[in-house]
Amino acid sequence: MNKNNKIIHIAAEAGRIILQNGGETYRVEETMIKICYAFNVRQVNAIVIPTGIMISITDEKGEILSLIKRIHNRTINLEKISQVNSLSRAIAQSSLSLDYIENRLNTIDNMTSYNNKILILAASFVAGFFTLLFGGSIQDFFVALIIGAVIKIISCFLNRLNINEFFINSLGGAASALIALISVHLNIGQSKDKIIIGSIMLLVPGLVITNAIRDTIAGDLVSGVSRATEAFFIAIAIAIGTGIVIKFWFHFTGGIIQ
Known part of the structure; x- marks a missing residue:
């Protein structure tokens, strides 16, 4: 060469x-x-x-x-x-x-990243503290800790299998909603909405949105639009997963959530 x-x-x-x-x-x-x-x-x-x-x-x-x-x-x-x-x-x-x-x-x-145990622990605390940031209680905080760990475990496992990101985000949103609803139903958590919002912050494409704006401002319109579209579909995936679980919960519980 x-x-x-x-x-x-x-x-x-x-x-x-x-x-x-x-x-x-x-x-x-x-x-x-x-x-x-x-x-x-x-x-x-x-x-x-x-x-x-x-x-x-x-x-x-x-x-x-x-x-x-x-x-x-x-x-x-x-x-x-x-x-x-x-x-x-x-x-x-x-x-x-x-x-x-x-x-x-x-x-x-070839630099090695943090191992999965550290990533799962970090995701757990991120979800928990976001829940507190959105006004959740200490009980909600501990529920969000569990949800954050579950979401990261699901993500790590499915990424190894090269599963589509849309499905991973949908499943993560579904897991957060299901665990939050069950915890409130069992009087473990207090506010289902704050638990769900705090937990799915792990999935929100913040960096993608930021890069979309920066690329558009810099004049890279193709990249800006494509990144914005990517962020939009990630948001849709999270909403689909969360929405399906909430819909089924309302259906099977007769619309009553404690």
């Missing part, structure tokens, strides 16, 4: 890591362009959408190289984004070798 081929592959790989871990479209484009210009590429053009990267470079001889990367899976890992941003700044400020950058990107890409 010649130098220009390696440059474009490294730039695209850096962009992929950022995009795949929740980064904004403009950040991906800026990082790839910054890396290419650091190695004296004459011209760079990059187009990024939430599910793909397209980058083209022109070398000193006027030859054009293009590369397309398809993004299949996306998650949220802000630490990886921060590491790639730090690396891109270091590339611009000092002369790092292509081999070093490639190895560093591989290291960042």
Whole structure:
């Protein structure tokens, strides 16, 4: 692989890591362009959408190289984004070798996240404290702790099976509503609505909505609209799961909820 081929592959790989871990479209484009210009590429053009990267470079001889990367899976890992941003700044400020950058990107890409036990514990407390934030009682707090753990366990298990995100969010919403209704019915919890609202905050696509707004403001209309559509369908999935459970509960209990 010649130098220009390696440059474009490294730039695209850096962009992929950022995009795949929740980064904004403009950040991906800026990082790839910054890396290419650091190695004296004459011209760079990059187009990024939430599910793909397209980058083209022109070398000193006027030859054009293009590369397309398809993004299949996306998650949220802000630490990886921060590491790639730090690396891109270091590339611009000092002369790092292509081999070093490639190895560093591989290291960042293979960074291990928190294990499932910590994620489940964190999700449990997030749901509990959101419930308190929305005015729930201490009893509601402890119910939300259980719901948060259940939602995260379901999410981790189904993600291993590569289940569709729409189904995962629907099931998470259904689990939160069912446990909340049962807890109030058994006088364990006090406010079903606050428990449900606090618990489903784990599923609310806050980062997706934020990125949709930022991309739209930055002029990346395709990315902005697609991210907004994604957030809209996640909200629908949560509403469907929660609504179905509440509907069936009303049906089988005769519309009486303690």
